[in-house]
Amino acid sequence: MSPLLNFLQQRLWPVAIGAVLAGVLLVLLGPRGVWGLLLLLLAGGVILRTFVPVPRPEPQPVVPSGQEGILTPLVRRVLGQMPMPVMLLDESYRVLFVNAPMRAVVGPEVERKPLSTILRNPEVLAAIEQTAADGEPAVAQFTMAVPIERHYEAYSARVSIIPPVIGLVLHDLTTIRRSEQMRADFVANASHELRTPLAAVSGFIDTLRGHAKDDEQARDNFLEIMSAQAARMSRLIDDLLSLTRIELNEHVPPQGKVEVEGLVREAAAALEPLARAENITIAISARNKPVPVTGERDELMQLFQNLIHNAIKYGREGGHVWIILDRTAEQVSVAIRDDGEGIPAIAVPRLTERFYRVDVKRSRERGGTGLGLAIVKHIVSRHQGRLTIESKQGEGSTFTVLLPAIPAENAPKNPAPAPVTEVL
Numbered sequence: 001m002s003p004l005l006n007f008l009q010q011r012l013w014p015v016a017i018g019a020v021l022a023g024v025l026l027v028l029l030g031p032r033g034v035w036g037l038l039l040l041l042l043a044g045g046v047i048l049r050t051f052v053p054v055p056r057p058e059p060q061p062v063v064p065s066g067q068e069g070i071l072t073p074l075v076r077r078v079l080g081q082m083p084m085p086v087m088l089l090d091e092s093y094r095v096l097f098v099n100a101p102m103r104a105v106v107g108p109e110v111e112r113k114p115l116s117t118i119l120r121n122p123e124v125l126a127a128i129e130q131t132a133a134d135g136e137p138a139v140a141q142f143t144m145a146v147p148i149e150r151h152y153e154a155y156s157a158r159v160s161i162i163p164p165v166i167g168l169v170l171h172d173l174t175t176i177r178r179s180e181q182m183r184a185d186f187v188a189n190a191s192h193e194l195r196t197p198l199a200a201v202s203g204f205i206d207t208l209r210g211h212a213k214d215d216e217q218a219r220d221n222f223l224e225i226m227s228a229q230a231a232r233m234s235r236l237i238d239d240l241l242s243l244t245r246i247e248l249n250e251h252v253p254p255q256g257k258v259e260v261e262g263l264v265r266e267a268a269a270a271l272e273p274l275a276r277a278e279n280i281t282i283a284i285s286a287r288n289k290p291v292p293v294t295g296e297r298d299e300l301m302q303l304f305q306n307l308i309h310n311a312i313k314y315g316r317e318g319g320h321v322w323i324i325l326d327r328t329a330e331q332v333s334v335a336i337r338d339d340g341e342g343i344p345a346i347a348v349p350r351l352t353e354r355f356y357r358v359d360v361k362r363s364r365e366r367g368g369t370g371l372g373l374a375i376v377k378h379i380v381s382r383h384q385g386r387l388t389i390e391s392k393q394g395e396g397s398t399f400t401v402l403l404p405a406i407p408a409e410n411a412p413k414n415p416a417p418a419p420v421t422e423v424l
């Protein structure tokens with residue numbers, strides 16, 4: 001506020017009252033009334049100017065040395081440490097600054113280049129133009145197709161200095177989009193998996209009601225198939241429920257103490273009849289007596305049963321399943337090896353995806369749901385363990401589960417192997 005205005009505000013009442021009185025007096029004096037009126041108008045003007053606030057634009061800081069003037073070392077440092085991609089543009093949309101995460105998105109050496117040459121996306125450019133014009137923040141979503149597809153949300157904002165600077169911040173939506181996609185795929189896959197046996201059962205019901213009504217042999221045959229399809233639906237629902245339950249608890253650390261060797265032997269014994277039906281021999285060896293692990297017994301039982309069952313399902317008829325237990329001071333390992341067909345290298349990274357199967361027909365014939373290894377993955381993750389898969393086509397596969405051991409006082413650091421093999 002100017003000193004004159006200050007003075008007037010402080011001294012205004014005496015001045016204004018004096019002016020008003022003088023004006024009234026001059027009006028009453030007749031011929032000099034014109035002067036009185038002028039004096040009254042003047043006093044009114046002073047009062048209005050002083051007391052009625054006149055809206056004035058916010059003073060805008062002037063950047064002393066051109067637009068780079070804002071890029072003080074402190075500003076560079078703060079923006080440089082932001083985890084999300086940040087870019088500053090001048091009023092003609094040339095790049096003033098990018099931090100390292102933004103450089104990873106738009107590439108190196110982009111300073112001074114026009115934005116349109118480095119981020120060729122009409123929605124983002126439109127958002128920036130709108131922000132530059134009206135000063136309001138704007139949002140735009142875009143996808144970068146190469147080198148791998150990534151999805152972003154771009155926020156633009158204008159910093160109102162002279163000349164203005166425009167900030168652009170990106171929010172990476174790729175993980176959210178992928179999980180949305182996975183969820184949608186999961187629902188579609190689950191419905192598809194259930195619909196197939198359901199359609200078969202409905203079809204056979206219609207046939208039994210219709211032309212096969214009095215055909216006893218066909219009826220027995222169809223009932224057999226319907227029972228198998230109903231069992232398939234039931235397995236699928238059980239696996240879906242298991243997966244949901246395990247996923248829900250994945251962030252809750254397990255509480256119990258589990259003796260791995262006894263558990264693995266129990267899991268193998270339960271599957272022994274299936275192995276015998278395929279003429280497969282299960283051999284368990286413990287290189288060193290495993291120490292206990294912290295875990296949820298039922299979940300670990302499910303984990304080992306799934307892996308042993310797979311080794312039987314995809315193993316060689318008349319072949320072997322070897323279960324090898326070992327431990328170091330830090331971890332317990334259980335390797336489940338078969339001498340089946342093995343898995344193509346390209347398929348190995350995808351095995352733990354829900355409903356992924358190398359050979360869908362074979363999996364279905366063997367009663368598979370495509371969820372067994374997804375369940376294994378989540379159980380291992382809840383137990384803060386690791387799952388490794390090694391496979392050679394034509395030779396077989398080894399699935400190894402590594403679980404953190406409960407530290408034992410006298411556990412050897414690097415125990416010497418002393419195989420004790422037992423055949424179930």
Ligand code: ADP
Pocket residue numbers: 306310311313314315338340341342343351356357358359363364367368369370371372373374397
């Ligand atoms: P499924 O119910 O089909 O067995 P899983 O999730 O347990 O589902 O396994 C996914 C796929 O991984 C199987 O369909 C099969 O193609 C492959 N697979 C799993 N274990 C083995 C194994 N021991 N040997 C060969 N292939 C295997």
